[in-house]
Amino acid sequence: AAHVGIRQELPTVVFSLEMSQIEVCQRILCSEARVDATNIRNGQLTADDWTRINRGVGKLGDAHIWIDDNPNTTVMEIRAKARRLKSRVGNLGVVIVDYLQLMTGRSNAESRQVEVSEISRGLKIMARELECPVIGVSQLSRGLESRQDKRPMLSDLRESGSIEQDADVVIFLYRDEYYNTDSPDIGMAEVIVAKHRNGPTGTIRLAWLPRYTRFADMSRAS
Known part of the structure; x- marks a missing residue:
């Protein structure tokens, strides 16, 4: 998000279903200012930290980043919000959804797997409609914890094989x-x-x- 919204100066949209807007902004600020996140949380900041933070806040304030932290959202709502933003600011650089398994799908879906499949497909369609990359963050299956080599594989994508197919x-x-x-x-x-x-x-x-x-x-x- 920071790379596209700050360095490339392109409109960037983050739909954060797990973290609040403040938490996301704090992480971006720590990353951009290179200030220890623990020091910010504890309020133990040096003069150099404050200089870096002021510089980082300036970057973040000028950034083309929009953060939506509604924890109970659907693909249709995300599509509608992203389309409205595109009509207002022009072409979007990237849309980020964090994360897929927290999204709400059809209440009458046959199973959670079907529900996640529909969410994945909806994001794929949205990327085509908006003509911009859509990044969907996904959980992984706990099965990888039992393997000796714990490097993730495509089969570890949780609750739906369609994530692999759609991406x-x-x-x-x-x-x-x-x-x-x-x-x-x-x-x-x-x-x-x-x-x-x-x-x-x-x-x-x-x-x-x-x-x-x-x-x-x-x-x-x-």
């Missing part, structure tokens, strides 16, 4: 240190491109900076 690109995040405290890859994350309809798949390694809730290029992580 043009499927990207997983994996941090070995989360499962193995003695991992040699401390501070590193794997970005696994498991599906790419029009391009190659593979794994990219990024630095993980938990203090700032930020991923960074390995060469520019400091």
Whole structure:
């Protein structure tokens, strides 16, 4: 969201069903200002932190980012809001939905799997209508916890195989240190491109900076 809304200066819409608008803004601010999130929560900020925060607030204030934190929303409501925003500000850079399994579907759906399938399909149609990328965040099945290699696979997408079918690109995040405290890859994350309809798949390694809730290029992580 920050990359598209701040650096590319394109209209960015975030539908956050899990976190509040304040929490999302705080995470973006920590990431952009590179201020320790714990220090912000505790109010223990240095003079340098305040300088960084003021600079970050300026960036965030000028950003083309809209955040909707209604926790009880449907695909139809998201489509309607995104279309209204597009008619007001022009073409959208990206729409982000966090996350799919918290969305409300048809009350008379045959099963939760069918409901999530309809939600996934609805987001696919919305991307075509809006002519912009739609990023849907998804939970993974707990089954991967029982495997020796816990890197996510397409079969781990929770509650619906149609998420895999509908998506043009499927990207997983994996941090070995989360499962193995003695991992040699401390501070590193794997970005696994498991599906790419029009391009190659593979794994990219990024630095993980938990203090700032930020991923960074390995060469520019400091």
